[in-house]
Amino acid sequence: MVKYRMPVTPINYAIWYCYIQGNKPSLNAELDHVIAQQQTCTQDRAKAIFDKHLNKDDLALFQDVSEKFYSTIDQVQQDLGIALEHSKSFTTTLVDSQNELNLITDISSYNQVLGCVERLTDESIAMQNHAREFQTKLAFAYNEIKDLKEALNVSKKVADTDPLTGFYNRGKFDLDITDFCKKYSEQNQHTSLAVLIMFDIDHFKRFNDDFGHQKGDEVLKLVAKKVKEKIKETAKIYRYGGEEFCITAYFDTINDMMAFADYIRLDIAKLAVRKKGDTNTKRAISASFGLAILRPFTNGTVLVERANRALYIAKTHGRNRIEIAPDV
Numbered sequence: 001m002v003k004y005r006m007p008v009t010p011i012n013y014a015i016w017y018c019y020i021q022g023n024k025p026s027l028n029a030e031l032d033h034v035i036a037q038q039q040t041c042t043q044d045r046a047k048a049i050f051d052k053h054l055n056k057d058d059l060a061l062f063q064d065v066s067e068k069f070y071s072t073i074d075q076v077q078q079d080l081g082i083a084l085e086h087s088k089s090f091t092t093t094l095v096d097s098q099n100e101l102n103l104i105t106d107i108s109s110y111n112q113v114l115g116c117v118e119r120l121t122d123e124s125i126a127m128q129n130h131a132r133e134f135q136t137k138l139a140f141a142y143n144e145i146k147d148l149k150e151a152l153n154v155s156k157k158v159a160d161t162d163p164l165t166g167f168y169n170r171g172k173f174d175l176d177i178t179d180f181c182k183k184y185s186e187q188n189q190h191t192s193l194a195v196l197i198m199f200d201i202d203h204f205k206r207f208n209d210d211f212g213h214q215k216g217d218e219v220l221k222l223v224a225k226k227v228k229e230k231i232k233e234t235a236k237i238y239r240y241g242g243e244e245f246c247i248t249a250y251f252d253t254i255n256d257m258m259a260f261a262d263y264i265r266l267d268i269a270k271l272a273v274r275k276k277g278d279t280n281t282k283r284a285i286s287a288s289f290g291l292a293i294l295r296p297f298t299n300g301t302v303l304v305e306r307a308n309r310a311l312y313i314a315k316t317h318g319r320n321r322i323e324i325a326p327d328v
Contacts, residue, residue, distance in 0.1 A: 005040045011050050012041075018054060020160065020171040027053040072144045079137045086130040093123045162239040164217060165224035173238040173246055177300035180248050185296045194294035195257050197247040198307040199264075202286045202319040204243035211275055211283070216243075219273055219285055226267050232260065246307075254293075254324075261289050261322050269320060286320035295327070 006012050018024050019031055030049055034041050041049070097116045160172040168176070177196070184194040201207075201223060208216040220243065227245070231237055235249035251257040264287075271285040290311025292303055310325035317323070 004035055006046065007043070009043075009046075011043075012046055014054060015041075015046060015050055020169075020175075022169055022171045024053055068144065072141050076138070076141045079134055079141075083130060083134045086127060090123050090127045093119060164220055165239050166228070167224060167245065168236060168238040170238065170241055173240060174300075176236065176238075176248070177304065181294060181298060181300050181303060184294050185298075187296075190296065192250045192252055193254065193257060195249055195251060196292045196294065196303050196307045197249065197261055197289060198240065198244065198292075198304075198311045199247075199261075199287045199289040200242075200244040200311065201268075202288055202315075207273070207283065211273070215273060215275070219243075219271075222271050222273070223268055223285065223287070226271060227264055230264050230267060246304075257291060257293075258322065258324075261291060265289055265320070265322060288314040288319045289322040290314055290325065291322065292325040293327075 001007070001012055001016060015027070015031065019028055022028065027049060030053070031041065034045055034049070038045075097120055100116055101113070160168055162169040180194065180196075184190070201219060204216065204219070207219050223245075224239075227237060231247070232249055235247050238246045240246045249257075249260070251260065268285060268287045272282040273285065274282055288311060290307045290309065290313070292307035292310060294303055306325035310323040314321050314323040
């Protein structure tokens with residue numbers, strides 16, 4: 001929203017939430033078209049897109065978060081105002097008492113001095129009480145804003161995650177791959193290899209055709225679970241689309257890169273599924289891999305094209321294998 005100069009409103013947040021989630025292609029296409037033409041999306045166009053593709057349920061979370069946030073901010077501002085008024089009153093009492101004491105010249109003016117001390121004591125106690133009350137309200141406001149932040153973080157995680165596999169989704173990949181390439185290019189020294197690994201499940205269409213789409217989903221879940229067990233802590237994995245996946249990771253050597261990819265490939269090849277009601281027939285699962293090593297100042301589009309080309313070669317050379325994209 002900041003990039004395209006769109007204010008952070010509930011409607012804009014809902015639109016971009018659904019855009020990143022990628023479950024409404026028509027919304028993505030229309031928003032892309034508007035951004036390409038105007039380099040932004042006006043409030044009127046945003047409202048039109050929302051009314052066309054979304055509904056009030058999509059807006060509910062962001063409306064609720066927005067209202068709670070601004071309500072909390074308003075309350076903090078009010079509490080600050082009250083605290084400042086008490087502070088001003090206490091300051092006035094201090095100044096008045098100081099002036100009164102400066103005017104005392106008679107050593108026997110005990111009652112006048114005691115009066116000043118009593119007023120200062122009372123004001124000091126009142127100020128301490130107000131300070132404690134203000135501290136309590138600030139703590140409450142802090143917890144409110146912290147909860148709202150966590151709610152937005154959860155919604156962002158949902159927006160970035162593919163619900164079937166639990167991997168990052170395509171929208172998240174499109175954002176991250178640019179950053180992945182940029183950060184590597186900005187390094188002064190390249191002591192490791194930045195790599196994009198693309199792989200997809202071999203003959204996936206046959207699972208759907210022979211067993212039904214539910215079995216296809218089961219295959220995706222099995223593969224996802226197996227890959228999660230083997231993934232490096234520094235690596236990120238995405239469901240690129242359908243049965244195709246991407247991993248971005250760093251390796252010390254080409255041998256390490258190949259060993260990692262082959263580790264995953266061999267583990268996937270151990271998987272198999274059965275048709276419901278058929279205990280004898282098993283269908284093996286396998287995957288083909290295309291690897292592309294990032295070269296400095298290469299953009300994400302080129303890196304994806306190279307990895308995809310290597311994946312295509314792996315498919316044409318018999319599947320269930322790994323190919324490395326040649327430098328071009």
